[in-house]
Amino acid sequence: MIRLTNFACRDRRHAILVLFCFSVIAVFTTAPAGAQTFTTLHAFTGGMDGGGPTGLVAVDRAANVYGSAPFGARNHCVDGCGAVFRASYKNGSYTFSPLYDFQGGEDGDEPWGGVTLGPDGAIYGTTWFGGGSACGSQNMGCGTVFKLTPPPSFCRMVLCPWTETVIYRAASPSDPSTFIGGVILDNAGNIYGMSFGGGTGNCFGMGCGTVYKLTPSGGTYTVSVLYSFQGGNDGAAPSGDLAMDAAGNLYGAATYGGQHGFGTVFKLVHSAGGYTFQLLYTFTNGADGSAPQGSVVLDSAGNLYGTSGDGGGIFQITPSGTYTLIDPILVGLQSPITIDSSGTIYGTNYSGGTRGDGSVFKLAYANGAWTETTLHSFDGNDGVEPLSGVGFDSSGNLYGTTTFAGGPADQGTLWQLTP
Numbered sequence: 129m130i131r132l133t134n135f136a137c138r139d140r141r142h143a144i145l146v147l148f149c150f151s152v153i154a155v156f157t158t159a160p161a162g163a164q165t166f167t168t169l170h171a172f173t174g175g176m177d178g179g180g181p182t183g184l185v186a187v188d189r190a191a192n193v194y195g196s197a198p199f200g201a202r203n204h205c206v207d208g209c210g211a212v213f214r215a216s217y218k219n220g221s222y223t224f225s226p227l228y229d230f231q232g233g234e235d236g237d238e239p240w241g242g243v244t245l246g247p248d249g250a251i252y253g254t255t256w257f258g259g260g261s262a263c264g265s266q267n268m269g270c271g272t273v274f275k276l277t278p279p280p281s282f283c284r285m286v287l288c289p290w291t292e293t294v295i296y297r298a299a300s301p302s303d304p305s306t307f308i309g310g311v312i313l314d315n316a317g318n319i320y321g322m323s324f325g326g327g328t329g330n331c332f333g334m335g336c337g338t339v340y341k342l343t344p345s346g347g348t349y350t351v352s353v354l355y356s357f358q359g360g361n362d363g364a365a366p367s368g369d370l371a372m373d374a375a376g377n378l379y380g381a382a383t384y385g386g387q388h389g390f391g392t393v394f395k396l397v398h399s400a401g402g403y404t405f406q407l408l409y410t411f412t413n414g415a416d417g418s419a420p421q422g423s424v425v426l427d428s429a430g431n432l433y434g435t436s437g438d439g440g441g442i443f444q445i446t447p448s449g450t451y452t453l454i455d456p457i458l459v460g461l462q463s464p465i466t467i468d469s470s471g472t473i474y475g476t477n478y479s480g481g482t483r484g485d486g487s488v489f490k491l492a493y494a495n496g497a498w499t500e501t502t503l504h505s506f507d508g509n510d511g512v513e514p515l516s517g518v519g520f521d522s523s524g525n526l527y528g529t530t531t532f533a534g535g536p537a538d539q540g541t542l543w544q545l546t547p
Contacts, residue, residue: 165546166504168511169193169215169527170224172539174200177226178211179539181529182515183242184310184369184423184464186251191217191521194227195529195542196239196253201229209237209258212251212276212290215542224542227251227290228276234260236272236294241310241369242464242517251276251290252319254307259297270298270305270326273319273342273349295319295349296342302326304340304353308367309423314376317344320354322366322380327356329364336364336385339378339396339403354378354403355396359385362405363392369423369464373430378403381420381434386410390418393434393445408432409443409451416440416453423464423517427471435475437462442473442491454498455491464517476514476528481505485512485534488526488545504545508534511541 172179178197185195193215201211209230215222230236236255243253252275259269273296279288298305306325313319319342329336336357342349357364363382371379376398386392390411396403411418417440424434430447433454442455442465465475473491481487482505491500503526506512511530519527526545535541 164503166510167544167546168535168541169222169544170213170542171535171537172197172200172541173537174208174539176201176211176229177224178213178229179208180532181213181540181542182240182531183253184244184517185519185527185529185542186243186245187519187521187527188245189522191523191525193217193222193519193527193542193544194243194245194251195516196241196243197529197540198238198240198256200539201226202231205230205232205237205257209235210239210255212239212243212253213542222544228292230255230258232258233269234258234294234297235292236274237269239274240308244311244313246275246313246317247315248317249278252311252313254310254321256307259294260299270301270303271307271323272297273307273311273321296351298323298326302328302335304338304351305335309369312370312372314372318342319344319349320370320372320378322368322370324365324367324383327353329356329358331359331364331384337366337382339366339370339380355405357382357385361385361387361392361410362407363394367421368434371424371426371432373426379408379424379426379432381422381424383419383421388412391420391436393420393424393432393443408445408449411436411440413439415456416443416451417456421462422475425465425467425473427467428469429471433465433467433473435461435463435465437478442475455500463515466518466520468520474518474520474526476516476518478513478515483507486514486530488514488518488528506530506534509536511535511543 179200181197198210200208209232237258238256259272276290304323304326311321327335327338336359339355364385378396390413393409395406417436422435432445485506488504512534514530516529
């Protein structure tokens with residue numbers, strides 16, 4: 129049985145947030161945090177800088193920070209169509225600048241999934257709406273995958289704009305469509321992601337979602353559907369980000385569907401003949417939680433980690449298939465998580481912290497046990513309700529964003545946390 133409450137909701141500002149806003153009551157304890165320095169790098173205004181940033185942030189080798197905001201920028205759309213931004217680091221300080229503002233229509237609208245930096249220096253991401261009127265209600269389109277190319281080096285000193293290319297747009301409801309998560313790239317420049325809608329399945333008259341691949345060739349991209357969810361035991365409506373291992377196998381989570389209707393974790397096994405779907409876990413809505421929405425990540429030993437935000441926490445699935453809820457006490461956990469080279473997990477908690485306005489945390493393994501540490505609790509002035517992943521620079525500083533209703537203009541913030 130599929131449970132897709134509000135699956136077709138189209139309210140411009142709150143339709144995505146309905147996926148994340150669960151009523152969860154829990155008592156939890158954390159280890160005390162060491163000395164941390166929290167800095168607000170930018171407070172969004174909902175104007176040309178964007179508003180309500182979510183999804184993955186990316187940090188380059190020079191400690192410049194990139195991300196996306198689904199609203200604000202030019203008012204081509206209701207509440208604006210969204211923007212991609214950069215906070216540039218130089219001489220110990222940051223300068224914020226919008227890199228691209230979406231126009232709606234064929235261009236794209238509402239980039240929820242954050243951004244990924246490619247090996248070519250370009251920025252890659254997705255939009256929930258846009259892509260033309262051939263698909264979707266109210267002629268808003270069913271989403272795009274985009275690429276932002278930096279200007280030539282001689283032009284960057286005079287703030288020449290980045291160039292956007294829509295490398296994929298959904299043309300029909302059966303195509304991969306409605307992108308909430310971001311994308312990943314392999315060394316050959318192939319792009320992989322999940323779509324919340326589209327595919328051959330039938331979930332309330334819509335597709336049940338896909339895993340897709342975009343293959344570059346001669347400046348264009350060819351889309352391939354690697355797997356089309358059917359809304360049964362396999363799952364439905366994937367909304368997060370994929371992980372890839374050294375063998376090219378793909379891992380992800382579906383928000384709904386499964387044997388009990390509360391979501392699944394899966395693996396697409398790569399071979400010369402294509403990809404084979406393998407079910408790794410089905411959520412029961414018990415102590416394991418339900419509705420996994422964030423990304424999944426792999427450690428160096430091949431253990432898979434993810435989040436089950438509705439009454440669950442952070443889970444681990446070993447290579448042998450053993451499922452363990454390693455931190456069952458987090459609340460409001462719907463954001464992507466990140467893992468560093470030591471195996472420590474970092475993330476943001478939508479409704480945690482001392483005030484219930486959200487927090488930044490880490491989860492470290494030592495002496496046979498996992499210990500959660502709250503690194504920062506948001507207080508409203510510095511942001512509330514984070515839905516972003518956490519990015520790192522080479523010095524170990526953390527970066528992320530907060531969504532609406534926080535910061536001076538109630539449009540969110542971009543922050544840095546220094547150990």
